[in-house]
Amino acid sequence: ETSEQAKKDFLKTRYYKTNILLIMEYLKKYFEDSKIKIVSYDTNYNEISVEAELYNMTVRFVQVEAQEAAVDVFVDSYFLFDFNKTKKLINDFYDMLGKKFELKGLALHKEN
Template structure:
């Protein structure tokens, strides 16, 4: 089993918090669209905690979407990925993160990584 968590202080650039010029609602809607397109089952979404929990065979993902200032459309996304594959768990977990971030960047202006350390 492999666990990957993105955060402001992650050492790897691809595992650092990513920021986009979008509102919470816009980023969440696009993220859920990506999940549906990739056939992930959305188990729960909690706007109080700004989290979306999804599953696919052998993988669980919790996404934390945060808009720091309601007046400023700058929103971050972090992931907690639990992959349970006999071989290649790390590769599949990081591939999921990279794929989602690339798709979000196609839709929204990328502001940067770890902007609020």
């Protein structure tokens, strides 16, 4: 899972210059177009959960400022031999978001 406190960059919370509703709507369409089953789309808890063939993913969003949205990813994978497949899944997910939304930074609100 990603977080503010992660030691490795690929696991750090990402911040984008946008609002969470735009990201959530974009991801909803992305998952639908990709034929990935949306299990939960919750605007009260700002969370999307999906099921794919080899993993489950929950994406959580926090609106930090008017144009600053935090995105964290939680993945349960079912790869027989992982060989960094989960890492690639997280990196690919964030890369996809970065093509649509401007990245503001990583772990911007980390407490020391």
